[in-house]
Amino acid sequence: MTIKLHRDYGQECTRLDETKDYIEYVLHESEHNEKAIRENIKEAYANLNSLDASEGYIALLTNVKFFEMTRGNIRQLQQVKKRPYFCRIDVQPDDTDKIQPLYIGKASLFRPDTQEPVIVDWRSPIANVYYEGRIGEVSYETATGTERAELHLKRQYTIEEGNLLDYRDIDITTRDELLQESLGGSADSRLKDIVSTIQEEQNRVIRADMHRPMIVQGAAGSGKTTIALHRIAYLIYTYGDRFNPDQFMILAPHQLFLKYIADVLPELGVEAVRQTTYLDFVQENIGKKLKLTDPNLRLFHFLEGGDDLEQLRFISRFKGSATCKQLIDRYLDRVTLRLLPQDNCMLGKRVIATAEEIAKFLREDYVHLPIYKRVEKVKKILQDRLKVKKKQLQKDILDHYDERLEVALAMQNPVQRKAKVIKLMDDKEALLKKMEADAKTLVKTYMAQFSKLDLAAHYREFWQDEVLLSTAMSELELRGVQEHSLALLGKKRMELEDTAALLYLQHKLFGLLTEVKVRNLVIDEAQDYSIFQLLALKEVLGSEMFTILGDLSQGIHSYRGVESWESVLETVFPNGNCQFLVLEQSYRTTVEIMTLANRVIVHSKTPNLVLAKPVVRHGEEPKQSVFATEQELIAQVLADSERYRAEGLNSLAVIGKTMAECKRIKHWIDHFDTGLSVTVLDEKEDYSGHDLVIVPSYVVKGLEFDGVFIVNLEEEYTTEELDVKLLYVAMTRPLHRLAVYSMEGKTQLLDLI
Numbered sequence: 095m096t097i098k099l100h101r102d103y104g105q106e107c108t109r110l111d112e113t114k115d116y117i118e119y120v121l122h123e124s125e126h127n128e129k130a131i132r133e134n135i136k137e138a139y140a141n142l143n144s145l146d147a148s149e150g151y152i153a154l155l156t157n158v159k160f161f162e163m164t165r166g167n168i169r170q171l172q173q174v175k176k177r178p179y180f181c182r183i184d185v186q187p188d189d190t191d192k193i194q195p196l197y198i199g200k201a202s203l204f205r206p207d208t209q210e211p212v213i214v215d216w217r218s219p220i221a222n223v224y225y226e227g228r229i230g231e232v233s234y235e236t237a238t239g240t241e242r243a244e245l246h247l248k249r250q251y252t253i254e255e256g257n258l259l260d261y262r263d264i265d266i267t268t269r270d271e272l273l274q275e276s277l278g279g280s281a282d283s284r285l286k287d288i289v290s291t292i293q294e295e296q297n298r299v300i301r302a303d304m305h306r307p308m309i310v311q312g313a314a315g316s317g318k319t320t321i322a323l324h325r326i327a328y329l330i331y332t333y334g335d336r337f338n339p340d341q342f343m344i345l346a347p348h349q350l351f352l353k354y355i356a357d358v359l360p361e362l363g364v365e366a367v368r369q370t371t372y373l374d375f376v377q378e379n380i381g382k383k384l385k386l387t388d389p390n391l392r393l394f395h396f397l398e399g400g401d402d403l404e405q406l407r408f409i410s411r412f413k414g415s416a417t418c419k420q421l422i423d424r425y426l427d428r429v430t431l432r433l434l435p436q437d438n439c440m441l442g443k444r445v446i447a448t449a450e451e452i453a454k455f456l457r458e459d460y461v462h463l464p465i466y467k468r469v470e471k472v473k474k475i476l477q478d479r480l481k482v483k484k485k486q487l488q489k490d491i492l493d494h495y496d497e498r499l500e501v502a503l504a505m506q507n508p509v510q511r512k513a514k515v516i517k518l519m520d521d522k523e524a525l526l527k528k529m530e531a532d533a534k535t536l537v538k539t540y541m542a543q544f545s546k547l548d549l550a551a552h553y554r555e556f557w558q559d560e561v562l563l564s565t566a567m568s569e570l571e572l573r574g575v576q577e578h579s580l581a582l583l584g585k586k587r588m589e590l591e592d593t594a595a596l597l598y599l600q601h602k603l604f605g606l607l608t609e610v611k612v613r614n615l616v617i618d619e620a621q622d623y624s625i626f627q628l629l630a631l632k633e634v635l636g637s638e639m640f641t642i643l644g645d646l647s648q649g650i651h652s653y654r655g656v657e658s659w660e661s662v663l664e665t666v667f668p669n670g671n672c673q674f675l676v677l678e679q680s681y682r683t684t685v686e687i688m689t690l691a692n693r694v695i696v697h698s699k700t701p702n703l704v705l706a707k708p709v710v711r712h713g714e715e716p717k718q719s720v721f722a723t724e725q726e727l728i729a730q731v732l733a734d735s736e737r738y739r740a741e742g743l744n745s746l747a748v749i750g751k752t753m754a755e756c757k758r759i760k761h762w763i764d765h766f767d768t769g770l771s772v773t774v775l776d777e778k779e780d781y782s783g784h785d786l787v788i789v790p791s792y793v794v795k796g797l798e799f800d801g802v803f804i805v806n807l808e809e810e811y812t813t814e815e816l817d818v819k820l821l822y823v824a825m826t827r828p829l830h831r832l833a834v835y836s837m838e839g840k841t842q843l844l845d846l847i
């Protein structure tokens with residue numbers, strides 16, 4: 095039936111028109127207000143000097159705040175005006191007879207006169223009914239408790255450019271239609287929002303309690319990245335009165351990934367949330383650009399094989415372990431011990447502070463501060479005490495000499511009297527001068543014993559501390575890690591594995607260099623984080639409000655990353671407060687592609703892997719072919735990509751195992767002189783605007799494309815654990831088409847699937 099014949103069609107069209115008109119009206123009013131507020135700000139600036147300072151400042155701040163709010167509202171309404179809502183729910187609260195239709199969208203809009211909701215924000219408590227409720231009895235949580243209601247209708251709309259194209263009434267059984275429509279679409283170089291099709295299990299992650307940490311193990315394509323961003327938008331909406339957007343931060347693997355996700359939060363009306371990489375966060379806070387060895391070198395090393403793999407694995411694992419953190423803690427104790435003074439701080443014979451007192455400041459009273467901040471505190475205390483003591487001492491000297499002068503002045507013999515008085519005056523003068531001079535240098539001289547090393551020197555010292563290290567490891571293991579670390583440090587280099595210790599040491603020794611406001615952290619691709627990285631982040635943020643999302647099946651850096659979520663639960667969140675959720679359903683790719691990818695990941699030795707379950711969306715069978723020449727292989731890639739483009743598949747990627755392989759692929763493609771814009775991506779680039787991108791398998795995680803070619807020219811995926819995961823990651827990137835093209839003899843793992 096065409097929608098135009100539906101009994102409610104006229105009414106729905108009217109509702110949409112009214113909503114659009116009302117948005118236009120509010121926009122007009124807001125723009126008018128914006129102008130007025132702008133004028134107010136100008137005036138407040140002009141009056142800043144003439145008014146009482148605080149009054150003028152408050153007027154300015156208030157107007158700026160209004161201005162920002164109005165701006166924010168205008169931006170949001172501008173964004174939604176062509177699609178003001180995506181669904182309607184008809185609810186009848188338990189205590190009334192009235193059924194209220196509520197239209198849910200990406201903004202909140204009320205008529206101030208009647209308080210009637212025009213658009214209800216998707217993040218509001220009642221909107222939860224759309225995501226989780228079935229027709230009939232429903233309940234939802236609000237700030238004041240549980241509300242109950244009867245749900246009479248759930249209706250989804252397809253609205254484009256302000257026109258109502260379609261709508262359908264849904265419940266659990268028919269819910270998939272909009273989802274299918276959305277998944278059938280084409281990928282571009284940016285992730286998008288999914289507010290209208292959030293699924294129940296995803297909704298639970300988005301709306302989970304903010305105050306408890308949460309770990310989400312989600313299959314490839316289960317929406318981890320997407321829901322991480324939606325969760326931030328939800329939390330800011332729900333807890334906006336207590337938390338500012340700058341108290342939220344998302345950590346992503348690299349710049350390319352950050353560009354890929356950059357649009358989602360603004361699309362959801364959220365600005366000012368920090369989106370960065372772990373490495374950038376560390377560097378910013380230790381105030382140094384680290385000279386790191388390329389983190390992918392170790393990965394290549396594992397790919398290429400060699401005698402020292404076990405040793406390298408051990409080094410990575412050790413540096414990321416809770417044991418390493420414990421040793422650093424013990425080292426920090428030794429640093430504190432070393433600082434404890436032997437001597438009292440004295441001005442003449444007067445005690446400014448005893449050595450015991452200072453030790454107590456350093457080890458107890460200011461133990462909550464970084465070590466060198468404690469030292470600064472001691473300095474300040476000594477300076478303050480000295481000021482008081484100096485005055486007392488001055489007075490004592492004056493009193494002492496005054497007394498003696500009095501006696502001298504009473505002497506009979508004038509010659510002797512004069513000589514005595516002069517001597518006493520000179521002595522007094524000299525003593526006061528000396529006291530003054532001593533006081534001037536006292537604190538500086540005393541503080542000289544608290545010598546300060548910089549961060550790198552401390553880190554080197556840690557690795558040189560054999561007594562400390564030998565308590566934790568066997569002699570042999572100790573030598574390996576120590577030699578490796580000191581050799582690197584000798585070349586003024588470090589590796590990614592060192593950054594957890596550096597961040598932690600910076601925090602404990604000096605304090606972070608920026609004021610970290612972040613209280614709520616979302617970590618994507620968290621399978622690549624070590625326990626020590628997570629512990630260090632928890633410590634420096636002073637918060638446990640973490641949302642940790644990852645997939646162990648994609649743990650290509652498992653030699654340094656998370657081995658199992660249990661270990662994170664036990665070590666990072668040992669108080670048992672952490673929530674753990676599993677997302678099995680995968681939305682990105684077709685049943686055919688996911689089935690093939692699952693046939694790869696079953697060869698992984700990672701325990702307890704959960705296979706991804708694709709949503710039922712069918713597509714072409716993945717193509718697998720073997721070629722005799724590289725030229726033929728690349729010719730096939732180019733022919734297919736032309737066909738895919740003709741079918742409307744816009745984003746296409748060729749995935750090579752390593753950067754060297756990718757360069758070889760590029761070299762061959764250039765031979766064909768296609769006129770296409772083709773580029774090889776590294777972790778820093780943006781890939782919008784290219785016809786074809788070539789990406790190494792270890793860079794491609796997290797990204798997606800309409801069509802993917804996995805190409806094996808000189809390199810192949812073997813049955814080694816790392817190769818299994820790399821191939822799995824590559825295979826789970828396409829939305830619609832997958833082709834795996836290999837040269838003869840380069841199909842070791844592929845032969846098994």
Ligand SMILES: Nc1ncnc2c1ncn2[C@@H]1O[C@H](COP(=O)(O)OP(=O)(O)OP(=O)(O)O)[C@@H](O)[C@H]1O
Pocket residue numbers: 273276277286288291292293296312313314315316317318319320321645648681682795796797798826
């Ligand atoms: N509920 C949903 N409705 C529509 N699309 C969805 C939904 N959930 C996920 N998707 C889509 O599925 C794709 C995969 O999502 P996303 O990249 O967030 O998954 P992921 O779990 O982070 O994947 P990976 O671990 O493989 O990188 C995206 O295109 C996203 O828009």
